[in-house]
Amino acid sequence: DTGVSQNPRHKITKRGQNVTFRCDPISEHNRLYWYRQTLGQGPEFLTYFQNEAQLEKSRLLSDRFSAERPKGSFSTLEIQRTEQGDSAMYLCASSRLAGPRWSTGELFFGEGSRLTVL
Amino acid sequence: AQKITQTQPGMFVQEKEAVTLDCTYDTSDPSYGLFWYKQPSSGEMIFLIYQGSYDQQNATEGRYSLNFQKARKSANLVISASQLGDSAMYFCAMRGDNTDKLIFGTGTRLQVFP
Numbered sequence: 001d002t003g004v005s006q007n008p009r010h011k012i013t014k015r016g017q018n019v020t021f022r023c024d025p026i027s028e029h030n031r032l033y034w035y036r037q038t039l040g041q042g043p044e045f046l047t048y049f050q051n052e053a054q055l056e057k058s059r060l061l062s063d064r065f066s067a068e069r070p071k072g073s074f075s076t077l078e079i080q081r082t083e084q085g086d087s088a089m090y091l092c093a094s095s096r097l098a099g100p101r102w103s104t105g106e107l108f109f110g111e112g113s114r115l116t117v118l
Numbered sequence: 119a120q121k122i123t124q125t126q127p128g129m130f131v132q133e134k135e136a137v138t139l140d141c142t143y144d145t146s147d148p149s150y151g152l153f154w155y156k157q158p159s160s161g162e163m164i165f166l167i168y169q170g171s172y173d174q175q176n177a178t179e180g181r182y183s184l185n186f187q188k189a190r191k192s193a194n195l196v197i198s199a200s201q202l203g204d205s206a207m208y209f210c211a212m213r214g215d216n217t218d219k220l221i222f223g224t225g226t227r228l229q230v231f232p
Contacts, residue, residue, distance in 0.1 A: 033219065042122075042209050042222030043163070056219065089161060106153060107220060109163035 002026060004110035006092050012116045013082055020078045021113040025094030032075050033107060034067055035091040036060065043091055049075060082117045089114050120145045122210050122223035129228050131200045138185070139195045139226045141210030150214045152193040154184065157207040157225070166208075169193055200230045 005024040013019050025032045030051050035043035046065070047057045051072035061067075064082075069075040079086055093107035121144040131137040143152065154166040169177045169184045177184045185194040193212075197204055207227050211220040 031218070040224070042211075042224050043220075045219045045221070048219060050218075056217075091163065093163070106165040106168060107163075108165070109155075111160060111162045114161075 004092055004094050004108055006090075006110035006113050008113060009111065010114050010116075012118065014118050015084060016081055018078065018080045019082055019115060020076055021090050021092075021115075022074060022076050023092030023094075023110060024074045025092070026096075026108055029094035029096045029108070030072070031095045031105075032069055033093040033095070034075070034077050035093065037089040037091055037112070038087075046077075046090075079115070082115075084117045087115055087117045120147070120150075120212060120214050120217070120221045122212055122221055124210055124223035124226050126226045127224075129226055131197075131228065131230055133202060133230055133232050134199055136196060136198045137200055137228065139197070139208050139210075139228065141193045141195065141223060143191050143193060143210070143212050145191075145212065145214050147214035147216060150212055152184070152186070153211040153213070153220060154182070154193075154195045155209045155211060155222075156204075157209060159206070163209070167195070197228075202230050202232065204228060205230045 033048040034046040037043045047067050049069040064080045067077045089112040091112045093109045095105050095107045123142045150171045152169045156164045167179045167182045169186045181198045183196045207225045209222050209225045211222045213220050
């Protein structure tokens with residue numbers, strides 16, 4: 001399978017604990033995105049990387065959230081001191097930079113990591 | 119700021135019929151791209167179709183077509199000959215000239231019945 005891979009697929013944790021999600025993008029894709037999706041809503045942008053550089057972070061990404069992409073390959077999203085409001089699906093996507101910024105360069109998504117904070 | 123609006127929380131369609139899912143957008147960027155994604159119950163977002171703001175013709179991909187009306191700022195998805203497997207959430211999204219991220223709407227749940 002050469003698609004975007006995320007793990008774990010499901011994570012149940014107690015409030016206050018730290019959790020980490022991993023995303024392995026499609027190998028030739030230089031851009032990697034993290035989104036959060038709550039029930040009944042569309043995905044909300046959190047942050048994205050071009051290679052190893054984190055180029056943009058949403059205001060949704062509080063200081064309890066941190067994302068890394070060492071060596072420009074896989075990425076991790078860590079949530080410290082989880083709160084019940086962090087319960088959501090965390091989606092990772094990758095794309096290949098090609099052409100103008102607004103042109104086709106669709107995002108390929110993984111199946112997501114569902115977080116439940118008790 | 120960019121915004122995507124999907125006003126239909128849910129739609130029903132009979133198998134083999136066509137259905138239109140509405141999407142309007144707001145942006146001040148001179149150029150932008152519009153996307154539609156399908157999200158089945160498994161959770162994975164699947165890219166369906168893309169329309170560039172300068173494209174002269176409406177995009178088509180198999181049974182999917184995008185009815186792009188630039189003056190009205192609408193980008194409706196038309197699914198022809200609906201199949202039971204089309205039952206899913208559908209999201210409209212856009213990317214503008216000044217950003218590298220996709221902004222998504224709230225989605226429309228499509229249910230296809232026999």
